[in-house]
Amino acid sequence: MTMKTHTVYAGKLAIGGGHPISVQTMCNTDTLNVEQSVAQCMALVREGAQMVRLTTQGPSQVIALAQIKEKLRLQGVDIPLVADVHFSASTAMEAARVADKVRINPGNFSRDRSRVNELLAELFGICRQHNTSLRIGVNHGSLPSHILETYGNSAQGMCQAALEYLSICRKMDFPHVVVSLKSSNTRIMVQANRLLAQKMEALRMDYPLHLGVTESGSDRQGRLKSAVGIITLLKEGIGDTFRVSLTEAPEAEIRFGKLFLPVTKDRSQPVSWDELIVSASYQWAPGLLDGTIDWQKLPMPFVKAPFASKEELTDFCMDLLQATRCVFTRPEYISCPGCGRTKFNLEETVRQVKKATSHLNGCTIAVMGCIVNGPGEMADAQYGYVGEGNGRVTLYKGKTPVMRGIPQNEAVERLLELIESQQK
Numbered sequence: 434m435t436m437k438t439h440t441v442y443a444g445k446l447a448i449g450g451g452h453p454i455s456v457q458t459m460c461n462t463d464t465l466n467v468e469q470s471v472a473q474c475m476a477l478v479r480e481g482a483q484m485v486r487l488t489t490q491g492p493s494q495v496i497a498l499a500q501i502k503e504k505l506r507l508q509g510v511d512i513p514l515v516a517d518v519h520f521s522a523s524t525a526m527e528a529a530r531v532a533d534k535v536r537i538n539p540g541n542f543s544r545d546r547s548r549v550n551e552l553l554a555e556l557f558g559i560c561r562q563h564n565t566s567l568r569i570g571v572n573h574g575s576l577p578s579h580i581l582e583t584y585g586n587s588a589q590g591m592c593q594a595a596l597e598y599l600s601i602c603r604k605m606d607f608p609h610v611v612v613s614l615k616s617s618n619t620r621i622m623v624q625a626n627r628l629l630a631q632k633m634e635a636l637r638m639d640y641p642l643h644l645g646v647t648e649s650g651s652d653r654q655g656r657l658k659s660a661v662g663i664i665t666l667l668k669e670g671i672g673d674t675f676r677v678s679l680t681e682a683p684e685a686e687i688r689f690g691k692l693f694l695p696v697t698k699d700r701s702q703p704v705s706w707d708e709l710i711v712s713a714s715y716q717w718a719p720g721l722l723d724g725t726i727d728w729q730k731l732p733m734p735f736v737k738a739p740f741a742s743k744e745e746l747t748d749f750c751m752d753l754l755q756a757t758r759c760v761f762t763r764p765e766y767i768s769c770p771g772c773g774r775t776k777f778n779l780e781e782t783v784r785q786v787k788k789a790t791s792h793l794n795g796c797t798i799a800v801m802g803c804i805v806n807g808p809g810e811m812a813d814a815q816y817g818y819v820g821e822g823n824g825r826v827t828l829y830k831g832k833t834p835v836m837r838g839i840p841q842n843e844a845v846e847r848l849l850e851l852i853e854s855q856q857k
């Protein structure tokens with residue numbers, strides 16, 4: 434059954450309301466570097482991106498965003514630009530005068546809960562004046578404290594955090610809103626979105642849904658996590674737009690995401706590893722995520738592809754079983770895609786961390802690009818490597834920072850020492 438949603442516009446892009454599902458991504462450039470950001474937006478448009486988000490930390494990034502938009506428009510490129518705003522309602526308001534859409538996070542929109550209605554009313558007013566839409570973007574790992582107290586860090590909590598904001602949107606008659614519930618845990622991401630779809634239907638709400646598995650990592654493991662979460666929901670008719678999140682260049686997110694569409698395409702003859710990820714996710718992910726397929730009874734390998742050996746396919750199946758959280762036979766990596774806040778070479782760091790820790794089966798390790806959002810968003814990782822900026826890193830054990838100010842060139846080694854000392 435397809436979830437019925439109303440149409441929300443981001444610039445000229447129609448989201449929801451039965452319009453085609455769109456594929457989007459986020460720049461990983463410094464937004465203040467206007468030339469680089471414009472060049473990356475252009476490259477993303479050439480790959481087929483339909484919407485691009487840029488990190489917008491404060492007033493100077495809002496000014497840069499306006500310049501980026503103007504330069505793109507002068508070159509005839511009208512891709513909608515989304516401002517990603519955290520921890521600053523005033524920045525969201527400034528960004529709403531410039532961007533086509535603004536993403537806010539209920540976990541950090543305002544520290545003062547009593548002011549949320551008033552601040553949203555002001556933001557809606559600016560959005561109406563400038564034809565700007567919003568995304569209420571809830572992330573597992575950065576839920577508001579009152580939600581955590583009542584629901585814990587759960588799918589229910591994520592759903593409730595979104596519904597509180599959506600109820601305000603409805604009460605104030607502001608329909609130009611897309612909603613997202615993201616987690617790096619594929620089961621929680623799927624549960625949360627299903628729950629939200631049910632609750633919205635019961636409440637007669639029809640806001641479009643943006644899907645994504647956040648901090649899913651890189652390479653095959655990252656692709657599998659994104660694919661199993663997003664494709665499971667798309668098959669159920671849930672989701673109007675999505676972002677594949679990878680710790681890789683944003684062009685790679687678009688190239689891979691485009692393979693998910695159209696949802697009805699025959700996927701029985703994959704000719705590449707990426708196509709196999711998508712086809713296996715269509716066929717196996719819903720049953721493996723929900724437990725309706727008993728993975729222990731499956732023959733190995735249980736997927737077929739003419740280009741791969743039996744051993745390679747068996748290895749692939751173990752990755753699929755891990756992405757669907759059936760069994761953990763390798764280390765689990767959580768890493769953010771990076772954005773304008775990232776102050777080091779994230780992709781290379783993830784490669785080094787993976788190389789140094791590949792023997793730590795079952796261990797969950799996060800590598801996050803910034804100290805502002807990283808610690809909250811690394812969810813249930815046992816260990817974290819978080820960039821502080823200025824070439825320094827903080828290492829975490831769970832949510833606790835245990836070593837601060839480590840020079841980046843020593844940090845992978847120190848992380849390994851930390852994990853090994855704890856495991857003894």
Ligand code: SF4
Nearest residue numbers: 769771772802803807
């Ligand atoms: S955690 Fe990563 S993606 Fe998220 S804001 Fe920080 S650097 Fe950007």
